[in-house]
Amino acid sequence: MTPTPTPRRWWPAAALLLSTVVCFALGGVLDHGTLDLGVTLLCYLAIAQAWNILAGFGGLVSLGSAAFVATGGYAAALLLVHTGLSWPLAVAAAPVVAMLLALLLSAALLRLRGDYFSVGTLAIAIALQALIRNWDWAGGASGVTLPVDAVPSGGNLFQLAVIVAALAMALTLHARHSAFGIRLAAIRDNEPAAAGLGVAVRRHQLAALLPSSAITGLAGAVIAFQFVVISPDGVASVSWSLNAVLMTVVGGTGTVLGPLLGVAVVYYGLTRELQSEQTLSLVIEGVLLIAIVRFAPQGVWPLLCRTARRLLGPRPGTGRPVTGRGDEDETVPSGTETLAMDVA
Amino acid sequence: MRTSDTALTVRGLGKHFGGVTALDGVDLTVRRAEAVAVIGPNGAGKSTLLKLIAGVHRRDSGSIHLGERRLDRLPPHRITRLGVALAHQVPRPFHGLTVRDNVRIGAMAAGPPMRGPELDELLALCRLDTKAARPADSLRVLDLKRLEVARALATRPQVLMLDEVAAGLVGRELDEAIDLIRRVHQRGTTVILVEHIERVVRELVDRVLVLNWGRPIAEGTPAQIALDEQVRAVYLGDSSPAGTGPAVHSPDVSQDMRSAGQDTASTAVPADTDDVLVLDGVTSGYGDMLALRDFSLRVRPGQIVTVLGANGAGKSTLCGTLMGTVGTRTGRITAFGRDITRLPVHERARLGIAYCQEGRRVFGDLTVAENLQLGAPLSLAKGELHTRMDRVHAVFPVLAERAGQKAGTMSGGQQQMLAVGRALMANPSVLICDEISLGLAPVAIDALYQALTEINAQGVAILLVEQNVKRALGICDHAVVLSRGRVSYRGGPAGLLDEADLDAAYFGTPTPDAAVSSTTPATHPGSPARTTGDPS
Numbered sequence: 001m002t003p004t005p006t007p008r009r010w011w012p013a014a015a016l017l018l019s020t021v022v023c024f025a026l027g028g029v030l031d032h033g034t035l036d037l038g039v040t041l042l043c044y045l046a047i048a049q050a051w052n053i054l055a056g057f058g059g060l061v062s063l064g065s066a067a068f069v070a071t072g073g074y075a076a077a078l079l080l081v082h083t084g085l086s087w088p089l090a091v092a093a094a095p096v097v098a099m100l101l102a103l104l105l106s107a108a109l110l111r112l113r114g115d116y117f118s119v120g121t122l123a124i125a126i127a128l129q130a131l132i133r134n135w136d137w138a139g140g141a142s143g144v145t146l147p148v149d150a151v152p153s154g155g156n157l158f159q160l161a162v163i164v165a166a167l168a169m170a171l172t173l174h175a176r177h178s179a180f181g182i183r184l185a186a187i188r189d190n191e192p193a194a195a196g197l198g199v200a201v202r203r204h205q206l207a208a209l210l211p212s213s214a215i216t217g218l219a220g221a222v223i224a225f226q227f228v229v230i231s232p233d234g235v236a237s238v239s240w241s242l243n244a245v246l247m248t249v250v251g252g253t254g255t256v257l258g259p260l261l262g263v264a265v266v267y268y269g270l271t272r273e274l275q276s277e278q279t280l281s282l283v284i285e286g287v288l289l290i291a292i293v294r295f296a297p298q299g300v301w302p303l304l305c306r307t308a309r310r311l312l313g314p315r316p317g318t319g320r321p322v323t324g325r326g327d328e329d330e331t332v333p334s335g336t337e338t339l340a341m342d343v344a
Numbered sequence: 345m346r347t348s349d350t351a352l353t354v355r356g357l358g359k360h361f362g363g364v365t366a367l368d369g370v371d372l373t374v375r376r377a378e379a380v381a382v383i384g385p386n387g388a389g390k391s392t393l394l395k396l397i398a399g400v401h402r403r404d405s406g407s408i409h410l411g412e413r414r415l416d417r418l419p420p421h422r423i424t425r426l427g428v429a430l431a432h433q434v435p436r437p438f439h440g441l442t443v444r445d446n447v448r449i450g451a452m453a454a455g456p457p458m459r460g461p462e463l464d465e466l467l468a469l470c471r472l473d474t475k476a477a478r479p480a481d482s483l484r485v486l487d488l489k490r491l492e493v494a495r496a497l498a499t500r501p502q503v504l505m506l507d508e509v510a511a512g513l514v515g516r517e518l519d520e521a522i523d524l525i526r527r528v529h530q531r532g533t534t535v536i537l538v539e540h541i542e543r544v545v546r547e548l549v550d551r552v553l554v555l556n557w558g559r560p561i562a563e564g565t566p567a568q569i570a571l572d573e574q575v576r577a578v579y580l581g582d583s584s585p586a587g588t589g590p591a592v593h594s595p596d597v598s599q600d601m602r603s604a605g606q607d608t609a610s611t612a613v614p615a616d617t618d619d620v621l622v623l624d625g626v627t628s629g630y631g632d633m634l635a636l637r638d639f640s641l642r643v644r645p646g647q648i649v650t651v652l653g654a655n656g657a658g659k660s661t662l663c664g665t666l667m668g669t670v671g672t673r674t675g676r677i678t679a680f681g682r683d684i685t686r687l688p689v690h691e692r693a694r695l696g697i698a699y700c701q702e703g704r705r706v707f708g709d710l711t712v713a714e715n716l717q718l719g720a721p722l723s724l725a726k727g728e729l730h731t732r733m734d735r736v737h738a739v740f741p742v743l744a745e746r747a748g749q750k751a752g753t754m755s756g757g758q759q760q761m762l763a764v765g766r767a768l769m770a771n772p773s774v775l776i777c778d779e780i781s782l783g784l785a786p787v788a789i790d791a792l793y794q795a796l797t798e799i800n801a802q803g804v805a806i807l808l809v810e811q812n813v814k815r816a817l818g819i820c821d822h823a824v825v826l827s828r829g830r831v832s833y834r835g836g837p838a839g840l841l842d843e844a845d846l847d848a849a850y851f852g853t854p855t856p857d858a859a860v861s862s863t864t865p866a867t868h869p870g871s872p873a874r875t876t877g878d879p880s
């Protein structure tokens with residue numbers, strides 16, 4: 001179960017704006033290695049957050065992030081290579097193409113529910129990878145190499161990544177605090193009941209799917225610029241989908257800050273440490289996922305909030321008398337009472 | 345004939361589910377600002393009719409118009425936006441959202457967004473104000489029903505359809521619910537009610553449509569309907585005296601009452617070993633809230649003990665504590681001479697305690713037969729399994745007819761029958777029933793209580809938690825009334841026959857004449873027989 005949207009407050013948006021400005025400025029100061037690491041983390045964050053909007057708020061558990069990373073990445077790369085467009089225009093095209101793909105697929109995908117939706121999106125990711133591999137214009141299995149001097153790098157690329165990640169965060173904030181987000185959560189919880197209360201189901205799901213794909217496509221373009229050489233095994237790898245799921249679930253599905261934490265934990269704890277040991281890394285990722293689902297099904301972030309509350313807050317008294325009618329017979333909710341802190 | 349005066353017109357409506365004809369040629373015209381009731385036996389097609397109007401299901405034949413506008417081809421969200429709202433019989437909350445947000449979704453349906461104060465007012469009206477910030481999945485059955493009503497009202501409907509929203513309410517709660525519906529109606533809202541509670545129908549509507557097997561069999565004023573031979577035969581049953589309208593049940597309690605046990609279940613514990621269940625000073629609750637305090641009770645073999653009380657008094661907590669789903673804080677529970685205070689749920693079940701939970705928890709995706717089978721022990725021999733099934737089928741014939749139907753698609757009442765049937769499959773030594781007659785048609789309650797009497801005659805002790813006070817008192821040996829987690833009455837059923845006594849025991853406000861009680865209930869050490877408190 002994922003948390004509930006809460007009323008809008010001004011300070012999360014202000015905090016987001018401030019950190020965006022600070023990060024943007026950092027693009028001019030940091031050394032090359034740090035900037036490169038920053039771009040990687042920011043792209044992961046954007047992809048995880050895009051997945052979070054779709055799955056955490058909309059209940060559409062996608063395994064297709066890779067398809068949109070690939071679409072965005074290839075769209076930008078092919079435009080650069082084949083048309084000689086400037087990179088800002090190529091970047092701008094990436095989300096448009098990703099959204100077109102999403103729109104095309106939505107007719108079929110949004111008819112699927114639950115596990116079928118997950119399997120459907122996974123199938124699309126795999127099919128797209130195979131398609132690119134056999135597509136000569138796109139370089140086939142060996143991929144395409146971008147002209148190094150035509151793509152941004154270092155500080156510029158980092159600043160681009162900051163903007164993309166900030167967009168993803170802003171969108172999540174919106175999903176969390178808006179009427180749109182509440183309706184999306186209602187569809188997730190009980191679709192026929194939502195329709196019965198006047199919510200247009202398909203339209204809302206599409207309204208979650210399109211921006212989510214756009215963000216993922218944008219991140220794909222940034223990744224393409226970072227990689228310079230892009231291939232179906234790189235940008236179209238299913239591991240993008242799996243990482244998006246893992247990072248969000250570890251951090252906290254349906255929370256705004258959870259994926260931020262998840263990206264850090266998964267990247268520093270696993271991906272980087274075990275770069276040379278691919279198999280071991282997979283095993284540990286699996287174990288981590290099981291541990292999270294077993295011990296902190298809402299993710300690490302809500303768990304931290306709850307612990308902090310328990311340490312700081314007043315201790316609950318014992319044996320409060322029953323007050324008012326209808327107050328007994330209630331199973332006390334576990335965990336969901338921390339919602340107000342989630343954005344902290 | 346559709347005139348500007350008609351709110352809703354239903355013509356020749358038909359609906360099949362596989363081989364089941366749920367509706368067959370139903371006509372209904374509802375005038376603007378009218379209140380109409382639809383009644384009939386369980387599975388008659390009442391909920392199906394409302395769901396077709398709301399667009400949840402598609403009709404097979406016929407037409408539905410709202411004013412001049414044809415509804416039956418529109419998707420449900422469009423129908424809602426046109427001003428038709430349905431509070432469902434089986435609640436469908438958004439589990440992950442708070443109660444307040446659940447209602448807010450409804451409020452976004454049409455028109456300008458509802459402002460905060462308006463929303464608060466609506467929540468208060470439906471008695472949900474104290475629970476507004478809770479996630480909906482922490483609510484119990486009754487509050488979930490209130491939430492259904494609140495969400496439906498939030499859409500600001502012209503036509504409000506209420507499917508058994510008063511089921512499970514007693515006394516003042518029922519008064520409040522009736523009052524709420526009346527107020528909504530007086531504001532000019534057209535109301536269509538489905539209800540098994542006679543009082544609700546009689547007090548709120550002028551016109552009743554009776555369905556049976558998906559067909560209309562009678563239409564008229566509540567008084568006319570109560571006198572209709574056919575309606576009495578298929579719906580009201582024998583016990584309903586003519587002229588009092590549907591669903592009135594006043595079996596002469598004093599005649600029915602057993603002489604045994606005015607004081608049998610008093611609190612003199614330690615128990616002797618042949619007691620079926622003994623609770624000794626039991627306190628239990630959730631988190632930091634105590635829902636049951638210092639409660640003692642003894643159930644003897646072959647006894648029927650009734651536990652009454654307003655909603656929220658602690659009845660379901662008592663059942664949960666007995667069954668082990670709610671932890672016991674202090675005190676001791678003994679079953680058949682054995683201490684079971686710390687025994688896990690499944691081992692209690694193996695001792696022969698069966699629990700029929702409130703709110704019909706059937707496995708919706710399994711068939712009726714599979715649900716029944718799950719009620720019996722795994723190791724049971726085939727022959728014995730079939731004997732037990734036959735016994736359950738004899739009580740509820742519909743469960744045999746629909747053996748292959750998915751439980752989740754059964755009508756509300758049919759699901760209730762299934763829940764009871766499943767508990768019976770365990771062949772228990774003691775049966776705990778939590779509000780099992782909720783949502784059943786009078787004839788079905790007749791059958792159910794008949795079955796309880798038969799089971800009891802075979803030596804099964806029964807702990808009956810009920811809202812249907814007259815029914816329960818008519819069958820029990822011993823009654824306990826809970827009020828806010830404490831015992832407010834304990835003794836024979838005779839001491840509760842008077843309305844005023846009952847009200848005082850339920851809500852703790854003694855009416856003047858309740859102070860002089862005809863019986864002297866057994867007193868629990870340390871707590872007065874009748875606890876009086878402020879009326880909440």
Ligand SMILES: Nc1ncnc2c1ncn2[C@@H]1O[C@H](COP(=O)(O)OP(=O)(O)OP(=O)(O)O)[C@@H](O)[C@H]1O
Nearest residue numbers: 361366386387388389390391392753754755756757
């Ligand atoms: N989705 C479905 N699939 C199969 N059968 C169904 C479905 N929905 C309803 N039915 C059947 O249609 C009949 C009418 O059901 P409906 O829910 O309308 O009854 P009802 O009059 O509301 O009864 P109750 O008083 O018990 O609520 C029942 O026999 C029920 O089992």
Ligand SMILES: [Mg+2]
Nearest residue numbers: 391433755756
């Ligand atoms: Mg029904």
